[in-house]
Amino acid sequence: MANEAKPCPCDIGDRMDYGGLGQEVQIEHIKAYVVKPSSASYKAIIVIQDIFGWQLPNTRYMADMLAASGYIEVDAVLRYLKEQCGAKHIGAVGFCWGGVATHYLALQYPEIKAGVSVYGIVREREDRYDLKTPTLFIFGEKDDVIPLDLVSVLEAKLKEKCTVDYQVKIFLGQTHGFVHRKREDINPSDKPYIQEARTDMLNWLKKYM
Template identity: 25%
Template sequence: MNQTITLTASDGHTLSAYTAGPANAPRALVVVQEIFGVNHHIRTVADGFAAEGYRVIAPALFDRAQRGVELAYDQEGVQKGLDLRAAIPPEATLRDIVAAAHALRREPAHTGIIGYCWGGTIAWQAACRTDDFGAAIGWYGGGIAAERTLQPHCPVELHFGETDSAIPLSDIAAIRAAHPDLAIYTYPDAGHGFGCSERGSFNAPAAALARTRSLAFFDRLL
């Protein structure tokens, strides 16, 4: 059943979250938004994982700055998303991620996290700074290179577009050098946001392959 619920973080902050999938599913996922909020695309992503048999939750991370945010994929939406992201301390965002994980009521070994854009970076941070996940995946997380010295507490898989103007190949190389055993995939002719069918940068073959790899990763580990 798909619905919106309210979560409470450890500091007392309340936030909304979109949930999907069977309540009794043996495995669960936290889906982490881009800088455009828990919009139609993120709900569609959550529904897609729910159709694969996962209990899924997508927390509204912008609620700490502004509630009910759903931004368009245009320059105005980008700027608004960047402003909202800058208004929220990273440690507060992680508290909201942990609240989402706990709301799923699964053991960490059966709970995964996957994020896109800003959410890709958050998935990396959650894998390294919490013990709440059995596996983590980041799609085109632009902030991962800057935090590549962090050590993940669970297996991590990363996906990047080779023509992503926001994430140069040198950043991907730096992550590989810091974590030579990490599963990192790159996709030719794929730019930033290649996995979102509502963006001009959508690359259907790359998105399909990355999704197949992501599902196989979670299937193996959760």
């Protein structure tokens, strides 16, 4: 739990006033948020939220944005996507804690066609550079949670050991949470970076799915 001496690193940015276009569902023991595109799709993205969960309006906004680009969107499990949504191509996008989880998925599940880890990085596994999935890593230059020297090590080790496609991109002047926790309308100087990062995310998914 965050406190004044050591605030939660994810408790930054802006909370959106947003309800969402999808619906809440129960998948076995998991509650999830599902949103589908307007036309039929055989592609799906698992969105893994930060510690505030899928109930956070910002996370629902990102899910709806991906669905508008033609992906079935669900914070759930691969089996549900395949059996209930008819997904044949599955990707993963994660923010903060969810970015770490996306990195884990990219290491263990080759059936994940594309991964986007947004300010998240696995630190303790020996095989953390042996990606099985093409993965885009997005970081902010002024992220107090993930220092640039850690990002530099990641990039160098991936270049040395990784056998699938990857990209590490650092956004100048940006902090932890900028992609999904900052509102463009009240952060005009950050808007170009927010939009560029979101476009990069969509382009990466489109390329590999």
